[in-house]
Amino acid sequence: MSAIHVQPIGYALGAKVTGVDLSKTLGADEVSQIKAAWTKHLVLVFPGQDLDPETLIAFTRHFGELDDYASQPFNRHPGHDEVMLLSNKPIDGKLPPGANNGQNWHTDLSYTTRPAKGTMVYCIEKPSVGGDTMFANMYLAYESLSPKLRAFLDDTEAVHDVSLISARRDPAIMEAFKRLNPPVVHPAVREHPDAHRRALYVNDRVRTFVGMSDAESKPIIQFLCQHSVQPRFVYRHRWEVRDLVLWDNRCLTHLAVGDYDPREFRHMIRTSTMGDYHGRLENPEAAKAAQAALKAAAATSQDIVAGISSLHD
Ligand code: SIN
Numbered sequence: 052m053s054a055i056h057v058q059p060i061g062y063a064l065g066a067k068v069t070g071v072d073l074s075k076t077l078g079a080d081e082v083s084q085i086k087a088a089w090t091k092h093l094v095l096v097f098p099g100q101d102l103d104p105e106t107l108i109a110f111t112r113h114f115g116e117l118d119d120y121a122s123q124p125f126n127r128h129p130g131h132d133e134v135m136l137l138s139n140k141p142i143d144g145k146l147p148p149g150a151n152n153g154q155n156w157h158t159d160l161s162y163t164t165r166p167a168k169g170t171m172v173y174c175i176e177k178p179s180v181g182g183d184t185m186f187a188n189m190y191l192a193y194e195s196l197s198p199k200l201r202a203f204l205d206d207t208e209a210v211h212d213v214s215l216i217s218a219r220r221d222p223a224i225m226e227a228f229k230r231l232n233p234p235v236v237h238p239a240v241r242e243h244p245d246a247h248r249r250a251l252y253v254n255d256r257v258r259t260f261v262g263m264s265d266a267e268s269k270p271i272i273q274f275l276c277q278h279s280v281q282p283r284f285v286y287r288h289r290w291e292v293r294d295l296v297l298w299d300n301r302c303l304t305h306l307a308v309g310d311y312d313p314r315e316f317r318h319m320i321r322t323s324t325m326g327d328y329h330g331r332l333e334n335p336e337a338a339k340a341a342q343a344a345l346k347a348a349a350a351t352s353q354d355i356v357a358g359i360s361s362l363h364d
Contacts, residue, residue: 235332
Protein backbone atom coordinates (compact mmCIF):
# COMPACT_ATOMS: atom_id res chain seq x y z
CA MET A 52 0.00 0.00 0.00
CA SER A 53 1.42 3.41 -0.97
CA ALA A 54 2.12 5.96 1.76
CA ILE A 55 1.23 9.01 -0.34
CA HIS A 56 -0.26 11.72 1.83
CA VAL A 57 -2.14 14.74 0.44
CA GLN A 58 -2.69 17.77 2.66
CA PRO A 59 -4.54 20.92 1.45
CA ILE A 60 -2.42 24.07 1.85
CA GLY A 61 -4.84 26.63 0.41
CA TYR A 62 -8.64 26.95 0.50
CA ALA A 63 -9.03 27.91 -3.17
CA LEU A 64 -6.41 25.49 -4.46
CA GLY A 65 -3.13 23.81 -3.57
CA ALA A 66 -2.06 20.67 -1.68
CA LYS A 67 1.20 19.29 -0.34
CA VAL A 68 2.06 15.72 -1.32
CA THR A 69 4.47 13.65 0.76
CA GLY A 70 5.41 9.97 0.88
CA VAL A 71 6.58 9.68 -2.71
CA ASP A 72 10.04 9.87 -4.29
CA LEU A 73 9.66 11.41 -7.75
CA SER A 74 13.21 10.49 -8.78
CA LYS A 75 12.15 6.79 -8.82
CA THR A 76 9.93 5.05 -11.35
CA LEU A 77 6.39 5.44 -10.05
CA GLY A 78 3.87 2.61 -9.88
CA ALA A 79 0.47 2.85 -11.59
CA ASP A 80 -1.24 3.21 -8.21
CA GLU A 81 1.01 6.12 -7.20
CA VAL A 82 0.43 7.86 -10.53
CA SER A 83 -3.32 7.48 -10.26
CA GLN A 84 -3.33 8.84 -6.67
CA ILE A 85 -1.28 11.86 -7.81
CA LYS A 86 -3.58 12.44 -10.79
CA ALA A 87 -6.67 12.30 -8.56
CA ALA A 88 -5.10 14.80 -6.12
CA TRP A 89 -4.12 17.04 -9.05
CA THR A 90 -7.68 17.10 -10.42
CA LYS A 91 -8.98 17.98 -6.95
CA HIS A 92 -6.38 20.55 -5.84
CA LEU A 93 -5.05 22.02 -9.17
CA VAL A 94 -1.60 22.74 -7.67
CA LEU A 95 0.49 20.03 -6.00
CA VAL A 96 3.66 20.78 -4.02
CA PHE A 97 6.11 17.89 -3.51
CA PRO A 98 8.73 19.08 -1.00
CA GLY A 99 12.23 17.63 -0.57
CA GLN A 100 12.62 15.99 -3.99
CA ASP A 101 15.97 15.18 -5.63
CA LEU A 102 15.52 15.80 -9.33
CA ASP A 103 17.66 16.68 -12.33
CA PRO A 104 16.57 17.34 -15.93
CA GLU A 105 16.41 13.60 -16.77
CA THR A 106 14.33 12.58 -13.75
CA LEU A 107 12.10 15.64 -14.16
CA ILE A 108 11.45 14.58 -17.77
CA ALA A 109 10.72 11.00 -16.66
CA PHE A 110 8.23 12.18 -14.01
CA THR A 111 6.55 14.55 -16.49
CA ARG A 112 5.95 11.70 -18.98
CA HIS A 113 3.37 10.23 -16.58
CA PHE A 114 1.18 13.24 -17.36
CA GLY A 115 1.44 13.29 -21.16
CA GLU A 116 3.64 14.18 -24.11
CA LEU A 117 6.29 16.78 -23.32
CA ASP A 118 6.32 20.15 -25.05
CA ASP A 119 9.71 20.82 -26.71
CA TYR A 120 9.46 24.61 -26.27
CA ALA A 121 9.74 25.28 -30.01
CA SER A 122 7.68 28.40 -29.19
CA GLN A 123 10.75 29.77 -27.34
CA PRO A 124 13.97 27.90 -28.21
CA PHE A 125 16.02 30.61 -26.47
CA ASN A 126 14.55 29.53 -23.09
CA ARG A 127 15.59 25.88 -23.41
CA HIS A 128 17.96 24.21 -20.97
CA PRO A 129 21.23 23.52 -22.81
CA GLY A 130 21.06 19.85 -23.83
CA HIS A 131 17.35 19.31 -23.06
CA ASP A 132 14.83 20.79 -25.48
CA GLU A 133 11.94 19.72 -23.21
CA VAL A 134 13.31 21.61 -20.20
CA MET A 135 12.94 25.37 -19.77
CA LEU A 136 15.34 27.38 -17.65
CA LEU A 137 13.64 29.81 -15.28
CA SER A 138 16.78 31.42 -14.01
CA ASN A 139 18.60 34.67 -13.44
CA LYS A 140 21.92 32.83 -13.10
CA PRO A 141 24.27 34.18 -15.78
CA ILE A 142 25.31 31.88 -18.62
CA ASP A 143 28.64 32.97 -20.19
CA GLY A 144 28.33 36.16 -18.17
CA LYS A 145 24.88 37.01 -19.59
CA LEU A 146 21.44 37.03 -18.00
CA PRO A 147 19.45 34.09 -19.49
CA PRO A 148 16.36 35.09 -21.55
CA GLY A 149 14.01 33.30 -19.08
CA ALA A 150 15.09 35.41 -16.08
CA ASN A 151 11.82 37.37 -15.95
CA ASN A 152 9.40 34.80 -17.37
CA GLY A 153 5.79 34.69 -16.28
CA GLN A 154 5.47 38.00 -14.44
CA ASN A 155 1.85 38.64 -15.42
CA TRP A 156 -1.25 36.47 -14.89
CA HIS A 157 -1.28 33.75 -17.51
CA THR A 158 -1.76 30.10 -18.30
CA ASP A 159 1.21 28.40 -19.92
CA LEU A 160 1.63 28.50 -23.69
CA SER A 161 -1.84 30.00 -24.34
CA TYR A 162 -0.13 32.01 -27.11
CA THR A 163 0.31 28.73 -29.04
CA THR A 164 -2.33 26.61 -30.75
CA ARG A 165 -1.61 23.78 -28.31
CA PRO A 166 -1.54 25.29 -24.80
CA ALA A 167 0.09 23.32 -22.00
CA LYS A 168 -1.88 20.87 -19.90
CA GLY A 169 0.42 20.47 -16.90
CA THR A 170 3.55 22.35 -15.86
CA MET A 171 6.20 21.06 -13.45
CA VAL A 172 8.76 23.40 -11.88
CA TYR A 173 11.65 22.23 -9.72
CA CYS A 174 13.43 24.72 -7.47
CA ILE A 175 17.25 24.41 -7.39
CA GLU A 176 18.10 27.79 -5.86
CA LYS A 177 15.95 30.54 -4.42
CA PRO A 178 16.49 34.09 -3.19
CA SER A 179 16.51 34.65 0.57
CA VAL A 180 13.15 36.45 0.33
CA GLY A 181 10.58 36.85 -2.45
CA GLY A 182 10.32 35.20 -5.84
CA ASP A 183 7.05 33.42 -4.95
CA THR A 184 4.55 32.10 -7.49
CA MET A 185 0.82 32.92 -7.21
CA PHE A 186 -1.97 30.72 -8.57
CA ALA A 187 -5.66 31.62 -9.10
CA ASN A 188 -8.51 29.10 -9.38
CA MET A 189 -10.35 29.80 -12.64
CA TYR A 190 -13.25 27.47 -11.82
CA LEU A 191 -14.12 29.74 -8.90
CA ALA A 192 -13.57 32.81 -11.09
CA TYR A 193 -16.08 31.48 -13.63
CA GLU A 194 -18.62 30.09 -11.17
CA SER A 195 -18.78 33.37 -9.22
CA LEU A 196 -19.85 35.40 -12.30
CA SER A 197 -23.50 36.23 -12.97
CA PRO A 198 -25.42 33.75 -15.16
CA LYS A 199 -25.73 36.44 -17.86
CA LEU A 200 -21.98 37.06 -18.10
CA ARG A 201 -21.28 33.31 -17.97
CA ALA A 202 -23.68 32.78 -20.90
CA PHE A 203 -21.89 35.51 -22.89
CA LEU A 204 -18.47 33.99 -22.17
CA ASP A 205 -19.63 30.45 -22.96
CA ASP A 206 -20.27 31.66 -26.49
CA THR A 207 -17.14 33.82 -26.90
CA GLU A 208 -13.63 33.28 -28.23
CA ALA A 209 -10.59 35.28 -27.17
CA VAL A 210 -7.41 36.26 -29.01
CA HIS A 211 -4.23 35.46 -27.04
CA ASP A 212 -1.30 37.61 -28.11
CA VAL A 213 2.31 36.84 -27.17
CA SER A 214 3.18 40.54 -27.31
CA LEU A 215 1.29 40.82 -23.98
CA ILE A 216 3.57 38.43 -22.09
CA SER A 217 4.71 41.25 -19.80
CA ALA A 218 7.26 43.92 -19.44
CA ARG A 219 10.84 43.31 -18.28
CA ARG A 220 11.72 41.34 -21.42
CA ASP A 221 14.59 41.99 -23.76
CA PRO A 222 13.27 43.62 -27.02
CA ALA A 223 15.21 41.08 -29.13
CA ILE A 224 13.57 38.22 -27.24
CA MET A 225 10.15 39.81 -27.70
CA GLU A 226 10.74 40.07 -31.47
CA ALA A 227 11.67 36.38 -31.62
CA PHE A 228 8.61 35.46 -29.51
CA LYS A 229 6.33 37.38 -31.90
CA ARG A 230 7.86 35.90 -35.06
CA LEU A 231 7.40 32.38 -33.73
CA ASN A 232 3.96 32.84 -32.19
CA PRO A 233 1.33 34.70 -34.22
CA PRO A 234 -1.91 35.51 -32.30
CA VAL A 235 -4.20 32.54 -31.58
CA VAL A 236 -7.87 32.05 -30.75
CA HIS A 237 -9.19 29.99 -27.82
CA PRO A 238 -12.61 29.75 -26.14
CA ALA A 239 -13.11 32.18 -23.26
CA VAL A 240 -14.29 29.27 -21.12
CA ARG A 241 -12.97 25.69 -21.18
CA GLU A 242 -14.43 22.56 -19.62
CA HIS A 243 -11.91 20.41 -17.78
CA PRO A 244 -12.03 16.88 -19.24
CA ASP A 245 -11.50 15.14 -15.87
CA ALA A 246 -13.13 17.52 -13.37
CA HIS A 247 -16.07 18.27 -15.73
CA ARG A 248 -16.13 21.85 -14.43
CA ARG A 249 -15.99 24.98 -16.55
CA ALA A 250 -13.09 27.39 -16.05
CA LEU A 251 -12.52 30.95 -17.24
CA TYR A 252 -9.75 31.02 -19.86
CA VAL A 253 -9.13 34.78 -20.01
CA ASN A 254 -6.03 36.41 -18.53
CA ASP A 255 -3.54 39.26 -18.99
CA ARG A 256 -2.43 37.85 -22.35
CA VAL A 257 -5.84 38.24 -24.03
CA ARG A 258 -5.96 41.17 -26.48
CA THR A 259 -9.58 41.10 -27.68
CA PHE A 260 -12.70 38.98 -28.23
CA VAL A 261 -13.46 37.57 -31.68
CA GLY A 262 -16.23 39.48 -33.49
CA MET A 263 -16.05 42.46 -31.13
CA SER A 264 -14.07 45.70 -31.37
CA ASP A 265 -11.12 46.30 -29.03
CA ALA A 266 -13.12 49.15 -27.44
CA GLU A 267 -15.94 46.71 -26.63
CA SER A 268 -13.66 43.87 -25.52
CA LYS A 269 -11.13 45.67 -23.36
CA PRO A 270 -13.36 46.75 -20.44
CA ILE A 271 -14.73 43.19 -20.14
CA ILE A 272 -11.25 41.66 -20.33
CA GLN A 273 -10.01 44.12 -17.72
CA PHE A 274 -12.93 43.27 -15.42
CA LEU A 275 -12.34 39.51 -15.82
CA CYS A 276 -8.61 39.84 -15.17
CA GLN A 277 -9.25 41.72 -11.92
CA HIS A 278 -12.16 39.52 -10.87
CA SER A 279 -10.29 36.24 -11.40
CA VAL A 280 -7.29 37.01 -9.19
CA GLN A 281 -9.07 38.20 -6.03
CA PRO A 282 -7.22 36.99 -2.93
CA ARG A 283 -10.04 34.52 -2.12
CA PHE A 284 -9.27 32.62 -5.34
CA VAL A 285 -5.47 32.62 -4.87
CA TYR A 286 -2.79 30.38 -3.36
CA ARG A 287 0.69 31.93 -3.03
CA HIS A 288 3.57 29.50 -3.04
CA ARG A 289 6.72 30.40 -1.10
CA TRP A 290 9.36 28.21 -2.67
CA GLU A 291 11.78 25.99 -0.79
CA VAL A 292 14.81 24.49 -2.49
CA ARG A 293 13.90 20.95 -3.75
CA ASP A 294 10.19 21.72 -4.13
CA LEU A 295 8.61 20.25 -7.22
CA VAL A 296 5.36 22.05 -8.03
CA LEU A 297 2.89 20.64 -10.54
CA TRP A 298 0.01 22.81 -11.79
CA ASP A 299 -2.94 22.48 -14.15
CA ASN A 300 -3.04 25.16 -16.85
CA ARG A 301 -6.57 24.24 -17.92
CA CYS A 302 -8.17 25.66 -14.79
CA LEU A 303 -5.80 28.20 -13.22
CA THR A 304 -3.73 31.26 -13.99
CA HIS A 305 -0.44 32.01 -12.31
CA LEU A 306 2.17 34.72 -11.95
CA ALA A 307 5.84 34.76 -10.96
CA VAL A 308 6.34 37.55 -8.43
CA GLY A 309 9.46 39.49 -9.43
CA ASP A 310 10.07 40.84 -5.93
CA TYR A 311 13.55 39.62 -5.06
CA ASP A 312 17.09 40.91 -4.96
CA PRO A 313 18.48 40.47 -8.49
CA ARG A 314 21.95 39.79 -7.01
CA GLU A 315 20.55 36.57 -5.53
CA PHE A 316 19.77 33.54 -7.65
CA ARG A 317 16.32 32.18 -8.48
CA HIS A 318 17.16 29.06 -10.45
CA MET A 319 14.49 26.57 -11.50
CA ILE A 320 13.82 24.08 -14.27
CA ARG A 321 10.45 23.54 -15.90
CA THR A 322 8.69 21.01 -18.11
CA SER A 323 5.20 21.11 -19.63
CA THR A 324 2.88 18.53 -21.11
CA MET A 325 1.06 19.26 -24.34
CA GLY A 326 -2.70 19.68 -24.02
CA ASP A 327 -5.21 17.55 -25.90
CA TYR A 328 -7.13 20.64 -27.00
CA HIS A 329 -6.06 22.61 -30.13
CA GLY A 330 -6.88 26.28 -30.77
CA ARG A 331 -6.51 28.09 -34.09
CA LEU A 332 -4.47 30.96 -35.50
CA GLU A 333 -6.25 34.32 -35.59
CA ASN A 334 -5.00 35.03 -39.11
CA PRO A 335 -3.75 31.87 -40.85
CA GLU A 336 -2.48 33.78 -43.93
CA ALA A 337 -0.34 36.20 -41.92
CA ALA A 338 0.90 33.28 -39.85
CA LYS A 339 1.95 31.35 -42.97
CA ALA A 340 3.82 34.43 -44.21
CA ALA A 341 5.55 34.78 -40.86
CA GLN A 342 6.59 31.12 -40.88
CA ALA A 343 7.84 31.38 -44.49
CA ALA A 344 9.87 34.48 -43.68
CA LEU A 345 11.36 32.67 -40.74
CA LYS A 346 12.36 29.68 -42.89
CA ALA A 347 13.70 31.92 -45.69
CA ALA A 348 15.94 33.64 -43.20
CA ALA A 349 17.07 30.15 -42.12
CA ALA A 350 16.23 31.23 -38.61
CA THR A 351 16.63 27.91 -36.89
CA SER A 352 16.41 27.92 -33.14
CA GLN A 353 20.20 28.08 -32.96
CA ASP A 354 20.26 31.20 -35.16
CA ILE A 355 17.66 32.83 -32.97
CA VAL A 356 19.63 32.03 -29.85
CA ALA A 357 22.82 33.30 -31.50
CA GLY A 358 21.02 36.45 -32.69
CA ILE A 359 19.78 37.19 -29.20
CA SER A 360 23.19 36.55 -27.67
CA SER A 361 24.88 38.92 -30.08
CA LEU A 362 22.35 41.61 -29.22
CA HIS A 363 23.26 41.14 -25.58
CA ASP A 364 26.96 41.64 -26.28
C1 SIN B 1 6.04 30.26 -15.30
O1 SIN B 1 5.08 30.93 -15.60
O2 SIN B 1 6.24 29.15 -15.76
C2 SIN B 1 7.05 30.81 -14.32
C3 SIN B 1 6.63 30.55 -12.94
C4 SIN B 1 7.68 31.03 -11.98
O3 SIN B 1 8.85 31.21 -12.34
O4 SIN B 1 7.34 31.23 -10.82
